[in-house]
Amino acid sequence: MRAAPTILHLDMDAFFAAVEQAAKPSLRGKPVIVGGLGPRGVVATASYEARRFGVRSAMPMAQARRLAPNAAYLVPRFTVYRSVSLRVMELLGRLSPLVEPLSLDEAFVDLEAGGAAYDGATARSVGERLRRDIREVTGLTGSVGLAGSKMLAKIASEEAKPDGLVVIEPGTERALLAPMGVRTLPGVGPATEEHLRRAGMTTVADLAEAGEDELVRLLGRAHGVSLHAMALGRDDRPVVGERDAKSVSVEDTFDVDLHDRVRVRWEVERLAERCVRRLRAAGRSGRTVVLKVRRYDFSTLTRSETLRGPTDDPVVVREAAARLLDAVDTTGGVRLLGVGVSGLADYTQEDLFAQASAGAAPDGPAGSAGGPGPVAVRGAAVPGGAGGSSVAARVSVPPDAVGAVDGADGADVEGRADGGPAGAPPDGSGRPGPSGPSGGRGPSGGSGRPSGSGPPEGPEAGAGGEGVPGGRHWAAGADVRHAVHGAGWVQGSGVGRVTVRFEEPWSAPGRVRTFRTDDPQLEPSDPLPLVGGGSQPAPSGTEPTCPPEGGGAPGAGGGARP
DNA sequence: TCTGGGGTCCTAGGACCC
DNA sequence: TCTGGGGTCCTAGGACCC
Numbered sequence: 325m326r327a328a329p330t331i332l333h334l335d336m337d338a339f340f341a342a343v344e345q346a347a348k349p350s351l352r353g354k355p356v357i358v359g360g361l362g363p364r365g366v367v368a369t370a371s372y373e374a375r376r377f378g379v380r381s382a383m384p385m386a387q388a389r390r391l392a393p394n395a396a397y398l399v400p401r402f403t404v405y406r407s408v409s410l411r412v413m414e415l416l417g418r419l420s421p422l423v424e425p426l427s428l429d430e431a432f433v434d435l436e437a438g439g440a441a442y443d444g445a446t447a448r449s450v451g452e453r454l455r456r457d458i459r460e461v462t463g464l465t466g467s468v469g470l471a472g473s474k475m476l477a478k479i480a481s482e483e484a485k486p487d488g489l490v491v492i493e494p495g496t497e498r499a500l501l502a503p504m505g506v507r508t509l510p511g512v513g514p515a516t517e518e519h520l521r522r523a524g525m526t527t528v529a530d531l532a533e534a535g536e537d538e539l540v541r542l543l544g545r546a547h548g549v550s551l552h553a554m555a556l557g558r559d560d561r562p563v564v565g566e567r568d569a570k571s572v573s574v575e576d577t578f579d580v581d582l583h584d585r586v587r588v589r590w591e592v593e594r595l596a597e598r599c600v601r602r603l604r605a606a607g608r609s610g611r612t613v614v615l616k617v618r619r620y621d622f623s624t625l626t627r628s629e630t631l632r633g634p635t636d637d638p639v640v641v642r643e644a645a646a647r648l649l650d651a652v653d654t655t656g657g658v659r660l661l662g663v664g665v666s667g668l669a670d671y672t673q674e675d676l677f678a679q680a681s682a683g684a685a686p687d688g689p690a691g692s693a694g695g696p697g698p699v700a701v702r703g704a705a706v707p708g709g710a711g712g713s714s715v716a717a718r719v720s721v722p723p724d725a726v727g728a729v730d731g732a733d734g735a736d737v738e739g740r741a742d743g744g745p746a747g748a749p750p751d752g753s754g755r756p757g758p759s760g761p762s763g764g765r766g767p768s769g770g771s772g773r774p775s776g777s778g779p780p781e782g783p784e785a786g787a788g789g790e791g792v793p794g795g796r797h798w799a800a801g802a803d804v805r806h807a808v809h810g811a812g813w814v815q816g817s818g819v820g821r822v823t824v825r826f827e828e829p830w831s832a833p834g835r836v837r838t839f840r841t842d843d844p845q846l847e848p849s850d851p852l853p854l855v856g857g858g859s860q861p862a863p864s865g866t867e868p869t870c871p872p873e874g875g876g877a878p879g880a881g882g883g884a885r886p
Numbered sequence: 887t888c889t890g891g892g893g894t895c896c897t898a899g900g901a902c903c904c
Numbered sequence: 905t906c907t908g909g910g911g912t913c914c915t916a917g918g919a920c921c922c
Contacts, residue, residue: 359890360890360891362890363887364887364888364890365890366888366889366890366891367890368891368922381922382889382890382922383888384887384888384889385887385890386887386888387887387888387889426921426922427893427921428922429922510921511895511919511920511921512920513919513920513921514919515919515920516919516920544896544897545896546895546896546897547896547919569893570893570894571894572892572893573891573892573893574891574892575891575892576890576891577889577890577891612914612915622889624918625916626915626916626917627915627916628914628915629915630913630914630915660890662891662892664892664893
């Protein structure tokens with residue numbers, strides 16, 4: 325808690341949806357909903373236009389479609405969001421060396437750490453300036469909160485939304501917080517809210533009055549203590565720079581529950597390999613392998629196994645995940661599978677050590693054979709288990725055998741990490757995750773899997789061709805290029821046809837054309853930069869990267885909608 | 887047409903050790 | 905010869921956040 329409002333919280337407004345509107349001129353001023361488009365998808369972000377219909381983050385897509393049937397529904401394009409986020413974070417970095425990113429679209433900045441501001445007036449002008457810069461560089465709007473603590477800065481930015489700035493002057497916070505609902509405080513979700521409500525507490529003032537002991541009794545030590553402090557406006561958490569990740573995980577929800585054990589196992593092995601690719605891309609290794617299973621009835625369980633030492637070997641992780649699966653009853657069906665690795669270490673030292681302690685490996689001078697490639701240890705699982713004898717060292721796959729593809733990029737492009745499960749799933753049902761808007765009924769489209777040798781895979785997960793026989797799958801919102809018509813994006817697809825709108829971030833709203841899904845002139849493409857790459861002559865003054873003719877926000881009329 | 891994906895932190899019980 | 909106490913590690917689950 326400091327005496328001046330010099331902790332800044334930035335929150336970009338409806339970030340994913342706003343990026344899509346900036347990239348797709350025909351969507352400006354219209355309801356846009358970004359999220360999973362499959363039968364089990366949920367809303368990631370809704371534009372403010374869509375929120376007017378009651379659409380909210382985390383809402384099931386099916387419900388969103390009922391509320392806003394005429395909105396544009398788009399698959400997320402994380403690579404674009406990441407690149408925009410990077411530019412925003414760069415701007416924050418100019419304000420202070422102490423920047424704490426919370427997600428792609430949110431961060432705390434300690435303005436005192438860099439000497440940018442020590443008083444309220446200066447902080448305010450820094451915040452206003454930041455908002456202008458963000459708009460100029462990205463064409464997007466962000467909301468800024470300024471206060472003497474993280475909690476209050478965040479509450480302030482929430483109040484500021486959209487496209488505003490709010491300062492909470494130190495000294496005023498208790499009065500401000502008192503009438504607010506308990507959900508305002510960080511760490512209070514639906515469960516805690518209900519818990520407190522049953523104890524007769526609904527406002528922050530109620531919590532302050534209850535006293536620490538009462539809250540600890542109700543919610544447990546850690547939660548109780550911190551909640552009581554927050555209710556009094558006390559929050560001394562410092563802004564901390566980037567932290568190392570503590571776990572890496574991947575998971576898939578299937579369009580249709582999986583019943584076949586063989587298929588379930590195959591999916592687990594795929595997930596294990598994807599997880600390892602991410603782990604290695606981050607230059608880490610981990611000691612504990614976690615399997616997650618969500619069953620048909622949404623009950624979720626996890627099983628974990630801790631190895632002797634950290635590994636980044638796909639074979640080791642895959643086999644551990646498979647062992648864990650053996651102990652799980654999946655009768656009734658599986659809705660989701662996930663594989664994660666925790667207990668992360670930077671792999672170099674630990675793995676060399678683990679290799680040494682594991683004794684001589686059959687591979688001989690493993691270290692030199694595999695080059696710098698880390699060595700993995702397959703360890704005894706259970707503490708008292710007989711596992712000690714199962715220790716075996718392995719030289720892991722050389723780095724270049726692992727798709728360099730992944731890079732820092734979460735968008736897992738399918739690619740073999742090693743000789744894992746074959747390219748096709750043992751049975752043909754229920755593809756995971758992002759299924760097309762067409763992907764509705766039963767077995768009709770469900771035969772294929774994205775195979776290892778798959779069709780020309782787009783740079784972004786959504787764009788690629790999935791194993792739909794006789795044609796590729798085109799996800800709504802994905803970037804494409806046509807040999808004749810140029811750059812555009814998929815507006816929709818179905819029954820062998822794909823509809824594309826040809827426009828670019830800086831163009832006027834474009835035209836729509838329809839093609840056969842297997843049209844050879846049409847291919848997935850890289851996303852275009854929002855504002856001219858690098859040399860951005862941002863259209864000054866006006867709305868986010870407006871089309872040249874100015875005022876033409878496709879406005880009111882129910883004009884051409886997707 | 888009920889409920890994504892990637893994380894973090896906390897709690898609680900049992901094993902194990904001193 | 906009735907069984908304390910504390911610390912650490914591991915596992916499982918739950919709440920929460922964006």
